[in-house]
Amino acid sequence: MTTTRALPLFGCALALTLAGCASSGPNAGLPVLYPNAAYKNMGQTAALNLVEQCVGMARNSGLQPYKNSAATGALTGATIAGVTGAVGGLVFGRNNLEGVAKSAAQSAVVGAAAGGTQGAINQQPNATYRQFVQRCLSERGLDVIGWN
Numbered sequence: 001m002t003t004t005r006a007l008p009l010f011g012c013a014l015a016l017t018l019a020g021c022a023s024s025g026p027n028a029g030l031p032v033l034y035p036n037a038a039y040k041n042m043g044q045t046a047a048l049n050l051v052e053q054c055v056g057m058a059r060n061s062g063l064q065p066y067k068n069s070a071a072t073g074a075l076t077g078a079t080i081a082g083v084t085g086a087v088g089g090l091v092f093g094r095n096n097l098e099g100v101a102k103s104a105a106q107s108a109v110v111g112a113a114a115g116g117t118q119g120a121i122n123q124q125p126n127a128t129y130r131q132f133v134q135r136c137l138s139e140r141g142l143d144v145i146g147w148n
Contacts (some may be wrong), residue, residue: 030126031147031148
């Protein structure tokens with residue numbers, strides 16, 4: 001297998017690995033609660049049970065916390081870098097179509113790896129899911145101050 005053909009496989013594997021790492025951990029995708037009076041009255045265990053209930057309600061309503069940020073980032077990165085590579089190939093003297101196509105493909109692979117990595121690292125629950133869980137918790141007296 002040539003280096004040019006191995007590069008897409010490496011880029012995809014890297015993006016998928018980082019996506020798995022970004023969404024893992026004991027508190028990944030959970031709200032951070034402010035210890036207000038309601039929190040103190042019910043205690044940490046009861047508050048965490050309410051978080052689980054609200055997360056369950058959100059999922060039962062058809063909401064998913066993540067919209068595959070790694071895949072979206074990889075697609076965006078590949079598209080932007082591929083077009084940039086093709087334009088660069090035309091501008092910098094690769095007058096033949098094969099040279100332009102090769103430049104576009106190589107750039108797309110690099111862009112996919114970079115975009116997928118960025119999407120995986122910056123993965124946060126989507127806004128609708130967060131708003132649903134936050135409203136559910138606020139109706140129970142809990143204040144969400146952020147997300148892990």
